Amino acid sequence: MTERKPIPNSHRESTPPPATSSATPGAAAAGGPAPTLQDDPHGLRTLAAKRAEALEMGGAEKIAKQHARGRLTARERIARLLDVDTFHEYAPLARSELPEMRPKTPAEGKICGDGLIEGRRVFLTADDATVLAGAGGRLAMLKVKQHVEYAIRKGYPVVNLGDAAGVRMPDNMGSANMMRMARVNYGQPRRRQVPVVACILGDCYGDPSWTAARADVVVMVKGCVMAVAGPRILGDATGERVSKEELGGWEVHARTTGQVDLFAEDEAHCFALVRQVLGYLPSNAGELPPVVDPARAPRRPQEDLLKILPASGRVAFDMHKVLDVVFDDGGVLELKPLYDRSLITALARLDGHTVGILANNSMHHAGAMGPAACEKATSFICLCDSYHIPMVTFHDTPGFYVSKAAEERKLPLKIMTYLDAWHQSTVPRIGVIVRKSYGIAHRNMIGAGMSADMLIAWPTADVSFMAPDGAVSVVFGTKLQESTDPEADRARYLEVINTANQPWEAAEIHEVDTIVDPRETRAELIAALQRARGADGQRGRSARHLANWPTGF
DSSP states (O other), X not given: OOOOOOOOSSGGXXXXXXXXXXXXXXXXXXXXXXXXXXXXXXXXXXXXXXXXXXXXXXXXXXXXXXXXXXXOOHHHHHHHHSOTTOOEEESTTOOOSSGGGGGGOGGGGEEEEEEEETTEEEEEEEEOTTXXXXXXXXXXXXXXXXXXHHHHHHTOOEEEEEOOBSBOHHHHOSHHHHHHHHTTSSOSOOOXXXXXXXXXXXXXXXXXXXXXHHOSEEEEETTOEEESSOHHHHHHHHOOOOOHHHHHOHHIIIIIIOOOSEEESSHHHHHHHHHHHHHHSOSSTTSOOOOOOGGGSOOOOTTHHHHHSOSSTTSOOOHHHHHXXXXXXXXXXXXXXXXXXXXXXEEEEETTEEEEEEEEOTTTXXXXXXXXXXXXXXXXXXXXXXTTOOEEEEEEEOSBOOOHHHHHTTHHHHHHHHHHHHHHOOSOEEEEEEEEEETXXXXXTSOTTSOOSEEEEOTTOEEESSOHHHHHHHHSHHHXXXXXSHXXXXXXXXHHHHHHHSSHHHHHTTSSSEEOOGGGHHHHHHHHHHHHTOTTSOTTOOOOTTTTSOSOO
């Protein structure tokens, strides 16, 4: 593994000093005395001065304020994220189009460039919060746009380090300025060509929020904020008074909006998560996901599955424990972990190969999925389908979580959009029926009729239209009302339904491909995915029908 730089104590430690020069750094750019052609015939002293001033960012006082908030500067962040000495900066001498703003806008407040992460090239854009709070003018936005478009054309992932207070007002006021700005940003629909990871590293309003909303994966440092506008603008516009944490703090996005995938304790943790995420994804849509040596991930005994699964189907258990046994050790990374916890969405590795997981978790609402779970599933299917990631589902759900609130959030539409995402996707998919798999949720979790490469059931599988207790009342209700011994008859009818729900008959008519001992699950999945990749290892590619679907629903 490539050695990484420690967090630098100042921005000067993360960048080599400019060449020695007698000129005052930045004198020419800031309006001070510039070397004359006679003094500097090759322009080298002027170049050194301009480079030095760009590296100074917003100056020592602004840098100190950024550190006082417990945050790194943009250049320190880049140094921490990338492999040592691999950063190459794009347009470092850019400044505002407005003459009066040029001395205040080194690098135009947006630092762009490329470098290596674990030896793979990545393009970065970083808001410089020491320059006018990271707010962007038209030229800054154009610089970022051109840099990202180049990365996409050349097939490199993009990471945005967000820490900005929207746009720079002087650059955008008036009809001409506003319309010129409108030509720069978001004029084209986003089609997933390269992975985009957005980081929320400060109080982010406007542009970094737009970037996050379109990103494939969003990582947010706790204590930071992501919103359309700040509390002051909200208060002035509507009279509503809220704190910035109530408006767009990490818990809002973790539990209520689902707009953020991963949450970091600090910036170092954030960068570790970025590297982990990129490790699962290809550099671009023309490649398959990277494969790691499975020997790096020792496996837990498959015997543990029999200890995890309760003897009674009515007892909840944590599906995370099953995933940790079946997939490579340390290879499961859950996205949106606190957003409708009835459904787990995770990137993982199986025998070194990247896979996507959808799994019901009976510890929350008995595994019944609500509108948020449907949104979460749909966006995850789109991610996996766009980057050729095969998917594995683990069923243990009594259906969908119905309620007045769920209906108000358009549950039928959410269920069908989730189902349509499956129909549009073309990556290999394998279903594993662990326990309950009822109603239309059976299809949404990849069941019969869903073009599974393989549908596996455990002997504990329980498949039907609805839960047995309810089914008895519906199917045998009249007979129970007329019964002279309703309790005994109810027990007898319940036994009939429970027997019918077992997977044996479905296997006999080949609606299930195989019933396996839980301890055989890992081996079955590895073999099934090997077959799905084809003889040449390339047949697992997706047609990418979902590459232009939104990133959220």
